[in-house]
Amino acid sequence: MPPAARQHGGLLLLLLYTAASRVPGMQARPIDFVCDDQARRDMNTVQELEASMGECHGSALLPSPITLPCVKTHKASWDMKSKQEKRGDIVAALRTLSQGVKEVRLSPLSECQAPLLEKLERSVTNYLHIVTHLELTGEGNRSVTACPSQPSQNLSLVLWNFSRLLTGKLEWLAAELTSQCKQATSQL
Incomplete structure (x- = not known):
């Protein structure tokens, strides 16, 4: 699928979800995000951001550091957490990145950095x-296990951490929730 079509698929899913969250009776729900692997992949804009950054000389060094989200995890420990704890870890990482x-x-940004960071913020949000x-x-404990975070002014490293969060913890949680897809489909 061409990159433009993938981007439109992810945007369409997000628009449907946004509309559904505000309009009673709409059928798009967050579970639709879980059930549609392609839409989830299309929504991941990290490669697009990396390509844009490569076209823009000097965009990799940020004027101030961003605290990197906690993406490191031990798979066996992750598997022992409740779904709520897993979501809590992901939400905490996304909030850390969003705030950063x-x-x-x-800060004052270059012409290249401003649109890159705007797109990154929109994607994280x-x-x-x-x-x-x-x-x-x-039921489950909603506590979040924090791992040490480090600040970085390297936008490439920030994007790498974001990508690792999406392809690691978020994908693992989505895989665990796919059992709800059949149930969600039957309720339509």
């Missing part, structure tokens, strides 16, 4: 909105 990007956007509104079954 917002703070850097207040979209994921945060979807993950926050996932309906999770069962």
Whole structure:
């Protein structure tokens, strides 16, 4: 699928979700994000941001550091957490990244950096909105295990951490929630 079509698919999913969250009776829900692998991949704009950064000389060094989200995890420990704890870890990482990007956007930026950081902030915010509104079954401790974070002024490293969060913890949680896809489809 061409990059433009993938981008439109991800944007369409986000628009449907946004509309559904505000309009009663709409059927798009955060679970739709979980159930549609292609839409989830299309929504991941990290490669697009990296390509844009490569075309823009000097955009890799940010004027101030961004605190990198916690993406490191031990798979066996991750598997022992409740769905709520897993979501809490992801939400905490997304909030950390979102806050860092917002703070850097207040700094003087190059012509290249401003649109890159705006797109990154929008992408992080979209994921945060979807993950926050996932309906999770069962009870569980909502505590979040923090790992040491480090600040970085390297936009490449920031994007790498964001990508690792999406392709690691978020994909693992989505895989765990796919059992709800059949149930969600039957309710339509």
